[in-house]
Amino acid sequence: MTATTGAGRSAHPERPGKSDGVCSEFTVFTEIKPGHADALREDLAAMADTADDERVHAAVRQIGTLHDARHVIFDNDTRFMFASVFDGSWDTYIDDFAKTVVGERFDKVFSHSVGFPGVKDPGVKDWFVAHQAPAGVFVSAYPDLTVQQIYKDQRVDEAFQEVLDTAEFRAALENPANAELVATPAFQKLLEEASA
Amino acid sequence: MKPADSSGATGVRVEIDDVQSGALRPRPVPYEGKFIFLRVDDRHAGRALLRRLLPVTSGGLPDADRSGEAWVAVAFTYQGLRALGVPQESLDSFPQAFRAGMAARAELIGDVGESAPAHWEAPFGTGDVHIALSALSSDAAQLDRELKRARVAYEDTPGVQVIWQQEVRQLPTGRTTFGFRDGISHPNIEGVGLPGSNPQEAPIKAGEFILGYPDETGSLPPMPEPEVLGRNGTYAAVRKIHTNVAAWRRYLRANSSSAEEEARLAAKMVGRWPSGAPLTLTPEHDDPELAADPQRVNNFLYRENDDRGYRCPASAHIRRTNPRDSTIIGDARMHRLIRRGTTYGPPLPEGVLEDDGADRGLVGVFLGAHLERQFEFIKAEWVNDGNFIGYPGEQDPVAGHHGGTGTVTIPEKPVRRRLQNLPSFVVTRGGEYCFVPGLRALRWLAELEG
Numbered sequence: 001m002t003a004t005t006g007a008g009r010s011a012h013p014e015r016p017g018k019s020d021g022v023c024s025e026f027t028v029f030t031e032i033k034p035g036h037a038d039a040l041r042e043d044l045a046a047m048a049d050t051a052d053d054e055r056v057h058a059a060v061r062q063i064g065t066l067h068d069a070r071h072v073i074f075d076n077d078t079r080f081m082f083a084s085v086f087d088g089s090w091d092t093y094i095d096d097f098a099k100t101v102v103g104e105r106f107d108k109v110f111s112h113s114v115g116f117p118g119v120k121d122p123g124v125k126d127w128f129v130a131h132q133a134p135a136g137v138f139v140s141a142y143p144d145l146t147v148q149q150i151y152k153d154q155r156v157d158e159a160f161q162e163v164l165d166t167a168e169f170r171a172a173l174e175n176p177a178n179a180e181l182v183a184t185p186a187f188q189k190l191l192e193e194a195s196a
Numbered sequence: 197m198k199p200a201d202s203s204g205a206t207g208v209r210v211e212i213d214d215v216q217s218g219a220l221r222p223r224p225v226p227y228e229g230k231f232i233f234l235r236v237d238d239r240h241a242g243r244a245l246l247r248r249l250l251p252v253t254s255g256g257l258p259d260a261d262r263s264g265e266a267w268v269a270v271a272f273t274y275q276g277l278r279a280l281g282v283p284q285e286s287l288d289s290f291p292q293a294f295r296a297g298m299a300a301r302a303e304l305i306g307d308v309g310e311s312a313p314a315h316w317e318a319p320f321g322t323g324d325v326h327i328a329l330s331a332l333s334s335d336a337a338q339l340d341r342e343l344k345r346a347r348v349a350y351e352d353t354p355g356v357q358v359i360w361q362q363e364v365r366q367l368p369t370g371r372t373t374f375g376f377r378d379g380i381s382h383p384n385i386e387g388v389g390l391p392g393s394n395p396q397e398a399p400i401k402a403g404e405f406i407l408g409y410p411d412e413t414g415s416l417p418p419m420p421e422p423e424v425l426g427r428n429g430t431y432a433a434v435r436k437i438h439t440n441v442a443a444w445r446r447y448l449r450a451n452s453s454s455a456e457e458e459a460r461l462a463a464k465m466v467g468r469w470p471s472g473a474p475l476t477l478t479p480e481h482d483d484p485e486l487a488a489d490p491q492r493v494n495n496f497l498y499r500e501n502d503d504r505g506y507r508c509p510a511s512a513h514i515r516r517t518n519p520r521d522s523t524i525i526g527d528a529r530m531h532r533l534i535r536r537g538t539t540y541g542p543p544l545p546e547g548v549l550e551d552d553g554a555d556r557g558l559v560g561v562f563l564g565a566h567l568e569r570q571f572e573f574i575k576a577e578w579v580n581d582g583n584f585i586g587y588p589g590e591q592d593p594v595a596g597h598h599g600g601t602g603t604v605t606i607p608e609k610p611v612r613r614r615l616q617n618l619p620s621f622v623v624t625r626g627g628e629y630c631f632v633p634g635l636r637a638l639r640w641l642a643e644l645e646g
Contacts, residue, residue: 022588062526062527063525063526064524064525064584065525065583088577088581092573092576092577096526096527096530098413099412099527120413120414121415122413122415122416122418146583146588148583148585148587148588149586151586152586
């Protein structure tokens with residue numbers, strides 16, 4: 001595994017929020033505009049609609065640093081929470097993010113919150129930070145892995161499994177001409193993964 | 197004021213004649229130039245100096261009929277604007293990165309270790325740099341004449357001190373100290389009337405480079421107040437970078453088994469061959485003829501022909517710092533820069549592998565309307581990290597600060613190559629964030645009262 005220390009380097013170290021390894025948490029609490037809870041609920045339901053699923057996953061892939069995100073209405077329809085986990089600093093990619101389909105949806109969803117200036121407004125980062133509540137504890141199951149590394153690991157495993165399914169690979173393993181390579185500790189590690 | 201021809205749907209008209217010529221125009225080839233830093237000890241003297249500099253400072257686009265022309269550009273650090281007596285509410289309206297200065301941002305842009313401000317050459321990072329003058333020309337005699345005119349302005353002004361000077365000039369090879377032609381890419385800026393170097397690049401909003409016009413986000417870039425000060429200005433990150441050419445050559449030698457392989461490895465790290473021919477168009481060998489053709493040398497994208505980087509690695513210097521349409525995290529158009537690299541110091545003679553102790557490298561000027569989203573982002577995310585291309589922690593092979601432990605992945609079939617234990621080939625000797633005002637703003641500064 002490549003060292004991942006650089007991924008956590010932030011261009012905006014002053015931002016609040018807890019980090020674990022390369023990723024950080026971001027949680028925002030806002031006030032829902034009076035009478036807007038149902039409209040917000042409808043927008044969230046539309047976001048969850050599978051018809052839009054592909055577009056949104058493509059946009060999340062384009063952003064490339066977002067591990068997950070959730071939107072929650074609470075306190076008797078008066079308050080709203082957005083929570084996410086991402087690589088590096090939250091506002092590293094926020095300008096780019098405003099240009100994706102996810103940015104549009106953000107705009108729609110947060111338009112029901114009191115005082116939201118719009119996702120393309122130059123002051124939007126300050127607004128989010130003003131509504132952010134840093135976690136008391138934030139822990140990741142994979143503190144060394146960025147979203148990009150996870151994608152890569154997934155691709156490598158899929159390709160590896162495909163190789164394991166070929167008869168040629170088995171034959172090559174048993175071929176005495178390859179004995180030296182197969183005996184190396186590095187290759188033995190690979191075989192250990194191949195064995196289950 | 198004559199607006200430049202507009203292009204694009206928005207019909208934005210840039211007041212190009214008010215923008216300093218030194219801000220937008222590409223560097224001449226060949227070139228000679230000089231950077232001069234001044235300290236203002238007396239605000240009235242500083243303003244008097246500006247009044248004398250005004251007629252020397254040119255605006256607008258280069259004149260095709262005057263190829264020998266030279267131009268002087270004037271820029272100010274935050275401390276410089278303070279020294280000139282710019283009102284506090286105006287000073288407070290500048291973005292935080294500019295107010296803090298480059299030295300204060302060193303850690304996040306990766307100027308650490310031997311590149312840290314503690315080791316910078318004086319007066320970089322001391323707060324003494326107030327005014328930065330630059331003069332560039334393709335003609336030495338013309339440069340001299342312009343510099344004489346500028347010198348009259350500051351030499352006759354007690355209360356203003358010259359505190360640093362650096363001569364730059366193109367090496368006889370026409371290449372950088374590392375041996376590569378540079379200064380090839382220039383963005384296609386909407387409404388400015390200068391051609392971009394890549395015919396395939398869609399015009400980028402003027403507000404990415406000049407204050408007072410909408411940028412790629414659709415908003416106006418944050419602008420200092422009053423409007424007369426901000427409008428038609430831009431920001432410049434000015435950096436003096438020492439290049440360790442001997443270390444570069446030794447690393448290439450140690451990781452190759454022939455001269456041919458050495459040249460190929462160097463090209464893989466840079467993304468271009470020494471002539472400037474891009475690997476994306478000619479992956480196996482240099483092609484000086486292609487490189488000499490301005491219609492072809494920069495006419496390429498990455499995604500269609502080289503998405504996986506078998507020709508030009510995703511980690512190569514030119515691909516990282518200008519990823520064009522590459523598959524990356526985010527949107528490359530949000531992080532475009534005007535780059536102007538100039539060379540200082542003597543070349544290390546061909547074939548020499550031991551350091552001769554001479555100071556050589558480049559003075560780089562990186563221009564744009566957003567210091568944080570452009571210069572700082574590119575340094576922190578693209579030069580000093582590789583997560584955006586799926587190689588977390590891997591730095592730019594040429595411009596990264598590797599400290600002997602760097603790795604770089606070069607895609608190859610059947611198995612990718614991984615360079616190990618990279619030393620740093622560059623050391624930051626100093627840098628300053630500057631504001632490059634428009635000409636009306638320059639007059640406003642010259643006429644400040646109190």
